[in-house]
Amino acid sequence: MENKAISQLISRLSKICYGIDEQLDQKLEKLVKEVETNSDLSVIFQYQHELDGLFKQHSETLKKLLAHNQRIIKTSGESLKRINGLPPQLRRKLTDFLEQPPSYSHTDNQQRLEQLLNYYYQALINKPVVGGASSSDNVANLKPKESILDSRLHKRICDDLQRLITELDYAGDVGTQLTQIRSELLVGIEPEDLPNLCIKVIQLVIEGSREERKASQEFLYSLNESLEGVHDKFSDSLHQSKINHKDQRQRDGQLKTRILELGAEVRSSDNLDTLKSSIQNRLIQIADVFKEKEQLEQRTSELLDELSKVELKLRLVREETNEYKKRLNAHKHKLFIDSLTQVYNRAALDERLELEYKRWKRYGYNLGMAIIDIDHFKSINDKFGHMAGDKALKVIARALQNNLRDTDFLARFGGEEFVLLMPNISPDAVMVPLDNIREQIKALPFRFKDQQVTVTVSIGATLFKENDKPLDAFERADQALYESKSSGRDKVNIIS
Numbered sequence: 001m002e003n004k005a006i007s008q009l010i011s012r013l014s015k016i017c018y019g020i021d022e023q024l025d026q027k028l029e030k031l032v033k034e035v036e037t038n039s040d041l042s043v044i045f046q047y048q049h050e051l052d053g054l055f056k057q058h059s060e061t062l063k064k065l066l067a068h069n070q071r072i073i074k075t076s077g078e079s080l081k082r083i084n085g086l087p088p089q090l091r092r093k094l095t096d097f098l099e100q101p102p103s104y105s106h107t108d109n110q111q112r113l114e115q116l117l118n119y120y121y122q123a124l125i126n127k128p129v130v131g132g133a134s135s136s137d138n139v140a141n142l143k144p145k146e147s148i149l150d151s152r153l154h155k156r157i158c159d160d161l162q163r164l165i166t167e168l169d170y171a172g173d174v175g176t177q178l179t180q181i182r183s184e185l186l187v188g189i190e191p192e193d194l195p196n197l198c199i200k201v202i203q204l205v206i207e208g209s210r211e212e213r214k215a216s217q218e219f220l221y222s223l224n225e226s227l228e229g230v231h232d233k234f235s236d237s238l239h240q241s242k243i244n245h246k247d248q249r250q251r252d253g254q255l256k257t258r259i260l261e262l263g264a265e266v267r268s269s270d271n272l273d274t275l276k277s278s279i280q281n282r283l284i285q286i287a288d289v290f291k292e293k294e295q296l297e298q299r300t301s302e303l304l305d306e307l308s309k310v311e312l313k314l315r316l317v318r319e320e321t322n323e324y325k326k327r328l329n330a331h332k333h334k335l336f337i338d339s340l341t342q343v344y345n346r347a348a349l350d351e352r353l354e355l356e357y358k359r360w361k362r363y364g365y366n367l368g369m370a371i372i373d374i375d376h377f378k379s380i381n382d383k384f385g386h387m388a389g390d391k392a393l394k395v396i397a398r399a400l401q402n403n404l405r406d407t408d409f410l411a412r413f414g415g416e417e418f419v420l421l422m423p424n425i426s427p428d429a430v431m432v433p434l435d436n437i438r439e440q441i442k443a444l445p446f447r448f449k450d451q452q453v454t455v456t457v458s459i460g461a462t463l464f465k466e467n468d469k470p471l472d473a474f475e476r477a478d479q480a481l482y483e484s485k486s487s488g489r490d491k492v493n494i495i496s
Helices: 002-017 022-037 041-046 048-055 060-081 088-099 106-125 135-141 151-167 172-187 191-268 272-336 346-363 377-384 386-402 431-442 470-486
Strands: 367-374 409-414 417-423 446-448 451-453 457-463 492-495
Touching: 060 088, 060 106, 060 151, 060 191, 060 346, 088 106, 106 191, 151 172, 151 191, 151 409, 172 191, 191 272, 272 346, 346 367, 346 409, 346 417, 346 470, 367 386, 367 470, 377 386, 377 446, 377 451, 386 409, 386 417, 386 431, 386 446, 431 457, 431 492, 457 470, 470 492
Parallel strands: 457 492
Antiparallel strands: 367 417, 367 457, 409 417, 446 451
């Protein structure tokens, strides 16, 4: 019975801890099998040192948080690198920066965030000047506002900041401040205020990461303390169980001996009075043995009560762990879904694009990419308010999703732009679905402030070509989009 109870406890413990660490899962699974197949429970203590060490390690949660921040650095750095007119020296530094291996620790990650912010700042203050003047002369002769980036670059950085804030899910004061910054970006900020705002966002990201790390560490330490308490109780119960089992066998042996001795005296005795006296003595000894057995049973009952308390504590730990898992799942969902439109976000696009690119290289099927941009979206925000703009984004995102194949992939790239990946599509068949999307959006019955409004989109598309890298295809699609907009908007343009 004790073996079964202990086996059940360890099995439940392994289920509670599942997912914290892969090595820990394997060790606990192996321990459960050992206990189920081995009657000698001392095997448990062979795993004690390893399990103690694993429980004190950082959880996978911190690794995911680090990976998320690494994706933000990568996507934001690539966005900056694509900007036209970026100084060559800064572009080379940025290229070297992006080719560096991912950060191993959160400290290294924060330093990379600060370095990326510095590159953004350099992009802001180093707008190219026509003529042969040196860089130092340009800086000396320019007025402050003349060194600010152009409107297109300013808009892209603002969009990137909005996207970054949307993807983050920090609670408390950090979350409140980030929401306020996003509101300021939606209303519009002056170019000269953008560097300070970037610095503020980076500081809040670092602070939020620290708080998330601290919360995860506190949870792990709390879980470790709870499990250590369970381990101590379990060890005591196991020790007491062994003592009880030993005493039980001893009492059974004593009882058997007394009965055998009584039987022998009955058979060998010729004197009734002597036999009667001997039987009485033997019965008293047997009664003492039964009394000790009752005390032993009482201790066993108390041991079962202690095991029940341990089981209750394990149940509480499991409930706490399940609640934390829900938070992790919600956070994971937040990492890849745009909260406003409920389509995939930039981080999810980067991951899917890498996957589709590898499939395209391996299998050689056609892979299309399209960039969809809402025409005159700023005028909707300016004329009807940002709530109307948000509504338009939601409706258009839903319409786009309704017009896709099962294999297509749609993500919000930033602001009013969406990117569509179309694997295994014929070159002759690209125009039809994209033009259908354009017509469907144009037919949507938008109504803002009791005014009927027609919203259109411009689309630029391309197919991956031999020796293409993802950035090559994206730049062609972006050029196709530019041509669609410059030729009157509400058009689909494909560059092959």
